[in-house]
Amino acid sequence: MPDFDVAVIGAGAAGLSVAAICSGLGLSVALIERGRMGGECLNTGCVPSKALLAAARAAAEARQAGRFGLRLPPPEIDWAGVRAHVQGAIARIAPNDSAARYRGMGVEVIEAAGHFAAPDVIEAAGRRLSFRRAVIAAGSSPVIPDIPGLDGVPWLTNETLFELEEPPGHLVILGGGAVGIEMAQAHARLGCLVTLVEAAPRIAPGEEEELVHPLRAALLAEGIALHEGARLARVEQLEPEGPQAGAGVVLHLADGTRIAGTHLLLATGRAPRLAGLDLPAAHVAATPQGVRTRRDLRSVSNRRVWAVGDIADPEGLGPRRLTHAASQHAAVLVRSMLFRLPGTRLDYAALPRVTYTDPELAQIGLTEAEARAAGHRDLRILRWPLAENDRAIAEGRPEGMVKLVATSRGRLLGASLLAAGAGEMAGPYGLLIGRRLPLSALASLTLPYPTLAEAGKRAAGAFYAPKLLSPFTKRVITLLKHLP
Template identity: 75%
Template sequence: MPDVDVAVIGAGAAGLSVAAISANLGLKVALIERGRMGGDCLNYGCVPSKALLAAAHAAAEARRADRLGIRLPPPEIDWDAVRAHVQGAIARIAPNDSAERFRSLGCEVIHASAHFLAPDALEVGGRRLTFRRCVIAAGSSPLMPDIPGLDGVPWLTNETLFELAEPPGHLIILGGGPIGLEMAQAHARLGCLVTVIEAAPSIAAREDPALVAGLREALRRDGVEFREGVKLTAVEPLEARSTAEAAGVVAVLADGSRIAGTHLLLAVGRAPRLAGLDLAAGNVAMTKHGIATRRDLRSTTNTRVWAVGDIADPEGIGPRAFTHVASQHAGVLVRSMLFRLPFTRVDYAALPRVTYTDPELVQVGLTEAEAQAQGIGGLQLRRWSLAENDRAIAEGRPEGEVRLLLDGKGRLLGAGVLAPRAGEMAGMFGLMLGRRLPLSALAGMVLPYPTLAEAAKRAAAEHYAPKLLSPLVKRAVSLLKHLP
């Protein structure tokens, strides 16, 4: 008889969700974690980064309060207090992810590494553990680029960035994706010099170019410098000029230019944590992107094994490194692994992605470029500028816009937003796309006034305006006015 019903490898967002649901349903669960409970999101990702951004945004609001008639002295950045805020946020959330909580749910929590011994067995801390089902939720790690000289200079990732005892004098960030851009703005607003190097022609290369242009300009106003479309070819150590000055790093670019900084942050992507699992012993197939699974997240080669979160590579759609995907995967697993419901599939059609800068950049569904790549014809774009939004005007932030992508029949394919707190609109668009609601549902929605979300409603209404104001409708109204 197996030792446990469900063995979960990894106590990050995905693993914790699966373990909690399984235990609450009465199954015998072993939760295995070799590092810190809560994984990347709690300790090195979502929580500390958003806490740091909150401090940075407070400093920015103080600097620009004069737009509202409030004159304040330049903010004084207390780095120790900022760090205390970041660590305090982690500490306050940590009990939800703690070993004590999961033991109280009935899980056996094991602090050790795990690797497969057989298709139905793991070695965990020197112990053989057999299982009915195993869920691999080992997550991902920062991708280490192959850059000449990298082994000779100090560098940071999101796993070490929040440990800095002093603020960086000049932070060089390699990578213009969400992590790179968020940390660029956070440190710039906290008084650091920041340069972002992106080999692709544009930062946030996957997003709508029109919205990216507005974000780039906002970050430049904060003092962030960009080097886009140029490759980092090497890094060199920068010797300290005095005992009071710390050593740093020099970034050598393909165009021959050199950028000297005090710190280098690597933010070029994520890699699945596959090393050490001995997947071959478990007959678990993998790809370069993670564990090979079917669309129900079940291993393609071992029917006892499922994968969730960053490490899952569902066939045909690939991995997604978002914490909210971990929650989605947990829901799929409940139906697929626990209730054995047929036709359970992961679907990313309504998956939101958010870059938590200020303004925030949101995309739900397809961008115009993605729709064109899929051969979708008759595309229509409906937009509404926040310069025409009453709430944005009242707050002195009339910047950004909502862009809705429609097919030839007026059905919503995707939505992009650049606006303060735009992430709060993502759920509305996700519901629209996930439930395949008609655009009229958004256009007819009753929203509280004034809110930024009204821009989304106005963008939808733009689709119907030409029909509403057509000569035929005007003629009908002219005739109807004679009725009693």
Template identity: 80%
Template sequence: MPDFDVAVIGAGAAGLSVAAICSGLGLRTALIERGRMGGDCLNYGCVPSKALLAAAHAAAEARRAGRLGIRLPEPEIDWAGVRAHVQGAITRIAPNDSAARYRGMGVEVIEAAGHFTAPDELEAGGRRLTFRRCVIAAGSSPVVPDIPGLDGVPWLTNETIFGLEEPPGHLIILGGGPIGLEMAQAHARLGCLVTVIEAAPRIAAREDEELAEGLRAALLQDGVTLREGVKLARLEQLEPDSHAAEAGVVAVLEDGTRIAGTHLLLAVGRAPRLASLDLVAGNVEASARGIRTRADLRSVSNPRVWAVGDIADPEGIGPRAFTHVAGQHAGVLVRSMLFRLPGTKVDYAALPRVTYTDPELAQIGLTEAEAREQGHEDLRIHRWPLAENDRAIAEGRPEGLVKLVVSARGRLLGAGILAPRAGEMAGAYGLMIGRKLPLSALASLVLPYPTLAEAGKRAAGDFYAPKLLSPGVKRLIGLLKRLP
């Protein structure tokens, strides 16, 4: 008899969810983690980044309080206090992900590296463990690009930047995606010089161009320097006799421009943690993007193995490096691996993603460009600017937009939001897309007044306005008005 019904490799968001469910259903469950419980999200990603952003947003609010008639002095940044807040957030949440809590659930937590020794066996902490089912939830790591000179200069990733004891004098960020932009705005608002270098033609390249332009304007207003559509030729260590004595690295662009900074942050993507798993011994196929699985997250080569979270590469769908995908994968796994329900598969049609800058940029479903690329014809694009939203006007924050991508028949294909706390509005659009609700459900929704969410309702109402104001409807009203 196998030692465990389910062995889970990795105690990040995905692995923790799976282990809790399996143990709760009475299965003998092992959870193997070589690093810190909670994984990247708790220790190096979602939690510390949002805590740092909260401090940065507070500083920005103090600076712009004058728009409301409140005069405040320039905020004093206590870096040690900011660090304490960030660490305090991690510490407060950590017990929820702790080994002690999971052992209390009946999970056997093995705090060691794990790897395959056979298709049905793992080695962890000097022990050989046999299993009925194995779930790989080892996550991903920051990509370290092959850049000439990188090995001769100090650099940071999201795993190390939160440990800085002093604020960067000039932070150079390679990469204009969500991590790079969030860290750029956070550090700029906390008093650091920041330069973002993005090789693509624009920052937030995956996002709707119209919304990304609004985010770009916000970052520039915060003092972030953006170098878009430029490639990095090499990195150099700053010579001691330079005029910028504090700088430690020089980024040399292909056009010859030299940018000196004190710190370098690599934010150019993430790669699955595959190297230490000995997948060949486990008969587990992988691609450069992760563990190759079917749409139900089961390995294409070893029927005993499933993969969840960042490391999963479902056929025809691809990986998604979001913490909330980990929860979605856990639900798929329960139906697929435990209840053996046929037809179970991952579906990202209603998947939200958010860049947690200020304003936040949220996208649910397809962008306009993605919808056109997928062959959707006769699209209807409906917008409502926050400049015409009463709550935004009352708070002096009229910058932003809600943009709906709608089929000709009134089906919501995607929604983009650029607004303060846009992520808090994403759920309604995800529900509509996921449940295939008609746009009329949003247009007729009764919302409290005044709220930013009304912008989406007004955008949806625009879809029906031509029909309500058509000559036929007007003739009908003219007849009905004669009735007693």
């Protein structure tokens, strides 16, 4: 008889969700974690980065108070206080992810590295644990790019950035995706010089292009230096120029540009943590993107094994390295692994993603370019600028837009939002796309006034305006006006 019904490797967002659900349903569960409980999201990702962004936003609001007729002195940045806020946020959330809490649920938490020893056995802490089912939730780690000279200079990733005891004098960020952009704005607002280098033609590659342009303008207005379409030739150490100066880094771009900074942050993507799992011993197939699974997240080569979270590479979909994707994976796994429901398939059609800059950039479903590449024709593109939204005007934040991509029959394929708090506005669009509801469901929704969410309703209403104001409708109204 197996030692456990379910053995989970990894106590990040995905692994914790799976362990809690399985234990709650009465199964015996082993949860194996070699690092800190809560994984990347709690300790070095979502939570500390959003806490840092909150501190940075408060500093920016103090500087911008003059537009409301308020006269405030420039904010003084107490870096130790900022760090205390960040670490305090982690500490307040940590008990929810703690080993003690999960042991209280009946989960056997094994705080050690685990690896497969056979198709149905995991070794951890000197023990051989047999299982009925195993779930690989080992997560991902920052990609360290192959750059000449990088091995000779100090560098940071999100796993070490929040440990800095002093603010960077000049933070050079390699990578203009969500992490790079967020940390660029946060540190600029906290008084650091920031330069961001992106190899793609523009920052935020893959996001809705016409919404990236105003976000780019906002970053430039805050003093962030952007180098887009930049190819990095090599990196070298910058020697200190005085007895009190610390060594820095110099980036040499292929076009001859030289960028010197005190700190280098690598934000060039993430890779699955496959090393050390000994997947061949379990006959578990993998790709460079992660554990190969079917759409139900079951391994294509070992029916006893599933993969969830950053490490999963579902066929035809690929990985989605987002905390809320891990939660979605856990829900799919429950239907697939526990209830054995046939036809269970992962679907990312309504999966949102958010870049938590100010303004925030949110994407739900397909961008216009993605919709056209997928073969959708006769699209309706609907826009509503926040410059015509009463709440945005009242708060002095008229920059941004809601852009909807819909079929000619009124089915929403994608929504792009650029606004303060755009992530908080994303929910209804995911519901429309996921449940295949018509745009009329949003256009007819009664929303409180004034809110930014009205911009989406107005964009959806624009789909029906031509019909409502058509000559036919006007003739009908002309006839109906004679009725008593």
